[in-house]
Amino acid sequence: MSDLVPTVDSNEPPIRIKDLHKSFGDNEVLKGIDLTVAEGEVVCVIGPSGSGKSTLLRCVNMLEKPTSGSIKLLGAEMTDPDVEVDQVRTHVGMVFQSFNLFPNMTAIGNCIIAQRQVLKRSKAEAIEIAKKNLELVGLGDRMSYHPAKLSGGQQQRVAIARALSMDPKIMLFDEPTAALDPELVGDVLAVMRDLAEAGMTMMVVTHEMMFARDVSDRTIFMDGGVIVEEGPSAELITAPKEERTQVFLKRVLDPTHIEDSELGQTEPD
């Protein structure tokens, strides 16, 4: 599947974020984020609910407008009003927690629409590329199904195929398995692992610590709108240095380990 990942022609790293701030009203969710993702690198972002990790990912392709700071995607300054954001987004695939497939289109229809409308590909070419990507995610036999007839795991894999059909240079994943039944998580993670191994540049917000440890090159721990700690994934997850990271990982990796004072509290996200 290496043919899926075109080389980035710019000398800039695919993602370069500088001093990013984002506020919703008086609530400052991101308090100065600096982050660079190199070509072919897989970066996982972990952290407790409300830490700003999803907001960070959504700022990357401007689904949320940053309050201040700089976001360079493939060399293009996304906060510059003169930059064609739509144009840059065609190179950046995004996968959502709630799949967000178009319910009125079939699986293959979902993968074709933007190829036709945005990339102006011929119908035959779009169908061919869509088929290839649906087969890649293991859904070659579900192409003409509507999303409502697919399981959550299948829907999320269609969503990945839809993003891949645009031949993206970067893939963003916003808690892609958080809405799935536990037994369906594995299929989605397997597709993401294949993608990572093929050399795709990926930024993944996730609660799957094993995936972060085994698949990603680097993991970032966020809390309270700042990056608390970052480092090689295996190192950060197995031997975190910061106390906040340690507390968070202890809770996530061993949910039964709960202090008496915390009983009754949950960890939603």
Added chain:
Amino acid sequence: MSVLSSLKPTQRARLGTIASYVVGLGVLLFVLLTADWPTITKQFFNPEVAASMFPGIITVALRNTLLYTIVSFVVGSLLGIVLAVLKLTGGPLGWFAVGFIELFRGVPALLTIFAFAYGVPLAFGGNQIPGGSVGAGILGLIVVTGAYSAEIIRAGIQAVHSGQNEAARSLGMTQGQTMFWVILPQALRIVIPPMTNELVMLLKDSSLLFIAGATVFTKELTTFARDSLSTHANPTPLIVAAALYLIVTLPLTWLVGRLEKRLDPKR
């Protein structure tokens, strides 16, 4: 009280049902027995008067009613889509849309048609709206339908989950492409029931065209029936017209109900 409370809930429920049937039947019997049937038949179901209306009421009146309704609905709905999108986009065009919607939703359709039929020629040196009185009437129905359906369609657009917009935009689709290919198809599905309602209302509102004046060839159902009523001094034509409206609306709502089921993506 003591008798009622001694009954079981199921017995009490059955007693209630029986009581309501008895009351209903009583009222019906009273009406049937006290009504002056010979006069009713002569006045409202007079076969000779009814027969004299055919075939004109079908070939002219019903045809015109359907024609005016369909043209106004199709053009009015398209106008509604445009107005809804403009209103949601905001800016000067958004304000124009808001003004348009508020004006034609707030003024009676009758006055709007009147203004197009008689006000426009007065204001523009005798220049009529193309199509004469029918053109003015249809234009009136179009702007009123546009104003009403704009609000329905706006609500439909806003009912589409925001994730749909985000998914389309993240694929690089522009705001316009997203609206046309992703949001509107889903929004229009959502608004099928209220738009059916709008269509039925419009079918009946087509009777307001009488205010613009009608010739023998441009009469619609209600005008035709009113004229027939004056000719015969007998209200039977009104019953015939009412029956024809129902003959159109009942199958229509049934068909749309089926369409709605077929388009349901959850099916």
